[in-house]
Amino acid sequence: MSQQRFTRWGLPLLMLGILMALLLMLTLYPARAQQRPELLEMSVIAREADGAAWANARRGMEQAAADLYVELRFLYPGQSNSSEEQGQLLRREVESGASAILLFPTDREALAEEARSASAKAALVTLETDMETAAGYVGVDNQALGEALGRAALNGVPLGGTVLLIDGAFAGSGIGERMAAAADLLELEEREVRLFSGTGDALEEALARGEIRAVIAFEASKLEQAAEVMSRLEHPPLLYGAGSTAAIAAGLEQGRITSAVAQNAFSTGYLAVETAARLARREAVEPLEPLPFFTVRRENMYEPEYQKLLFPVTW
DSSP, rough: OOHHHHHHHHHHHHHHHHHHHHHHHHHHHHGGGGGOOOOOEEEEEEEEEEGGGGHHHHHHHHHHHHHTTTTEEOOOOTTOOHHHHHHHHHHHHHHTTOOOEOOOOOOTTTTTHHHHHHHSSSSSEESSSTTTTTSSEEEEOOOHHHHHHHHHHTTTTTTTOOEEEOOOSTTTSSHHHHHHHHHHHHTTTTTTEEEEEEHHHHHHHHHHHOOOOEEEESSSSHHHHHHHHHTSSSSOOOEEOOOOHHHHHHHHHTSSSSEEEEEHHHHHHOOOHHHHHHHHOOOOOOOOOOOEEEEETTTTTHHHHHHHHOOOOOO
């Protein structure tokens, strides 16, 4: 009788046990039941020949690439701020089959056609400068950032005083928008505005005359250059700028930089890769808002929220 019962019920019970074991494994290890996304090739086209000024953003990009199964290809122009080279790189990467592209545009007008063509074949996301033809923009409100720098300089420059603005970018870029906004605010508040574009030696010569009360640099590389010049002057003017690099942190600590407007470059880089990857994979993407920025001075640079801006690798 017992042998008959085993023959009748044994096999169904065994199959039921196997099924329950499989369900338990899927519950405990859901990742194993999910397919890994296809490797996504993404190109990053810089606007500066030296990538040191956005090293923190690159770290964020690399972290996002590791998390999201993305292969990054970093491309640097032979000459900084060359729209022609950027256009050539953009066209080449599209023709090579890149699924997504991150671009730091030198000049939105000069790159408009290339960007339009690229957007038809790849997910194009820009940083620093927004473009209508791109699928997305990850960055700050450049006009607001420029106004913040202008207001900071007002505190150290009396009426009629002269502020030197370091001009290193095209008007059709986010950096150019920052400078224009700062100039408008300073002139409205009756400060004299002068523009400068030249080498570090020429800047040192211009400042040595003692007429300039403050200097503003609107991008990290120019701020680093100006801080180096300040270290060689006996009575340097006040220095304000934008950026969050190790050299800028040192300039703040040593008093060569009065204040710097900074954003979380690590998070910016991560978000840019994440956005482009979602677009390329046809996933839903939330509308992007301008990223926040903060004014950092020597007095507050080691507060926890500002350490994240200047020293993201210590998180």
